[in-house]
Amino acid sequence: MAVQPEENTRLGRASRHIRLQTIVWLRWLAVVGQSATILIVAFGLNFPLPLLTCAVLIGALAVANLFLSARFPATYRLDPWEATLLLAFDLLQLTALIYITGGLSNPFAPLICVQVIIAFASQPMKHSLMLLVFALVCVTTIAFSPFPVPWYPDETLPIQLIIHVGIWCSIVAMMLFAAFYAYRVSHEANQLADALAATELVLEREKHLSQLDGLAAAAAHELGTPLATISVVAKEMERELGRDDRFREDVALLRSQSERCRDILRRLTSLSADGEEHLRKLPLSSLIEEVMAPHREFGIKLRLVEKSSRSGEPVGARNAGIIYGLGNLLENAVDYARESVTVTAEHDAQQVKVMIEDDGQGYAPDILARIGEPYVTKRQNEARAGGLGLGLFIAKTLLERSGATLSFENRGPDAAGARVTVVWPRAIMDDKKSN
Template identity: 65%
Template sequence: MTMDLATKFGPSSRRLRLETLVRLRWVAVAGQLLTVILVAYWFDFSLPLMTCLGLVAALAAANALLSVAFPPTYRLEPVAAFAVLALDLFQMGALLFITGGLANPFAPLICIPVIISFASQPNRHSIALFVTALAFITLLAFTPFPLPWFEGRTPEVHPLLQLGMWSSIVSMMAFAAFYAYRVSQEATLLADALTATELILQREKHLHQLDGLAAAAAHELGTPLATISVVAKEMERELGQDERYREDVQLLRSQSERCRDILRRLTTLASEGEAHMREMPLSSLIEEVIAPHRELGIKVELIELSSRVGEPVGSRNPAILYGLGNLLENAVDYARSKVTVTVDHSPTSVTVAIEDDGVGFSPGVLQRIGEPYVTSRQGESRAGGLGLGLFIAKTLLERSGASLQFENGETLGSGARVVVQWPREFMEADTPL
């Protein structure tokens, strides 16, 4: 289920909000307009003023049109976002082309649409925009328009310096785009994994609340069913000797009694089992975690280092059950023949260690545990690799107050070991988890 969630909420499902682009473009309009006015009137440099103002006005008009045509919350499809960013690229490229090309100190700003695209759009659109920007940067090196400068002076840029400027802008654009892409990818994966974590935790809580729903259903259905039972008894007394109705009346009464028995069992489950379902000692919690994994062909050995007398009694926390269960399932997947679960408690702490006799964590995985979608150990498992489930388990356990330590055995290939430790007060019944 978690991998389906990751697919559903992955990077391809993200949409760039139009309002974000609109605000950024107004900043660009203001900056370009201020720069053109300062160069033309403050420094009194010669430049194609009307053409520059026309390009700035075109960007402002396109921005105003988008603001009027779409609501602020509208999110752009990838193709539409590519078109908007390409328009920004063309406008900036044209403005730089008529004001000195690569000699213009503002030439690196042409990278901005590409960086935005790599941070928010699918790769195919971003790469297309990168190639377009690369063509524009190359074209800027051959512009016939000089850099606006003092009257009577024409700054000359050596071709080697032009090449250096071209190389620096292209390399900056490539590095910044890749960096934005990686940061965006990691943030998206983390957000998707946390979403899956919340959904799984909610599912566990809903399952835990089914006993209350059963009690409510039994209470609501009890009164009408009792009425049906009374009427069935009266009908049996009056029509029990009539061959035409005897079997039907007996069937009606027997089925009503069966329904009452079912509701009685549901009521008993909800009332008598409520206490042990809501609160359980540490030993019972560990046994509930281990039980589903005893029949999988791998021996699961439980070692209790401290006595059950005085063990902590805490609330039945779905987050702890799921987290420990996932860690144990992973250990069973990679074990050769045996998994050891060691439990210890003291007046200040509760410790659970899960150790298998497999090949252990590879150095690369050991360094990245805690990130979503870490997908391999040193060897192959029987039921899949380390993936989103381990991230979810770690997140849930840490939210319950635990600290986790992942390590390998003392010798090479002696298995993996996970130590989970809580402050004792986090495992007591009077502490909300």
């Protein structure tokens, strides 16, 4: 029931490929912002500036942007190395601009953190760390800028060394904090998106399996007409050839095989018709049995406790998500149980409850607080296949989509092990519509 790790790896890699158009638009924003700032400082405030050098640096960024827009389509996605090189170029251009306009005394010096934040939000850790190191070198470089900050021509703006050190420390601290925060947020978002994509994939597979009976009936219907034609032609050939020994056995074989094919298709059609009600509607007891059946051969004793009578039990639409979700919870319980797993089912007029208990070590306190997050893979200081990882996240997501409420807990001091309780409103489990 687990999703293959290769699929998750491919999803994770694809989510790290940023669109070139995103970088292009950010660069145009930088070009406009830098140009506006230079014009305001030089002509609005009349501060002395090296206008030609500033114009060359801003123009270099604009020309690079025009080249990228002409060379690549708007939908092109950058691999991590390409994105890192482009961000490093942007960082170098901004560093040079700040270096000739006052260095750390320039109030826009903290903008040097922007490229680092973008990298940590969109690129793998290795590439982001490389850009972070480069950014730290750039910040340190502008700290030694010999150029004064633009100010009134007849005044000087003295900046003490201790202020420069404080500004350098604040920029580095902001860079590190913002980079860590951006990485954690984007990493968790990517994990959640990948896990939800895997959930959809699993649900589609389960629905595909549940629809195979319909495909069999359709195949029987479509093949029935040509097989009937073959059978009629075989009968005509048998009658025309009479006692011709050369073809009599071949024609008889052709006719018998066509009749055999028709019998097989007839059984497929009747199987679909006879089992249609069972496949579309599933009583609670049948649902529990279908979930438990694949796990009876693993050396762990499975015990079913039905607290409510089967008369009047809910009969709902067959839901692949519910079957998969409960099956995954039971798989986790079997994986961590020592000897037995107990499944308790009960229902009344208001709700339907299914409880799964094992006699293992139970949940560690730190894991219990994080259950339901993707890629949580440990219980009591151990990691095992089929444990609390992506499978549990998928199960929890599918069951909650079906309207269920889940709770996870340890059984308590009197009994070792873990307990998962799944509760649905009775109206949902009695739904006769297909999901």
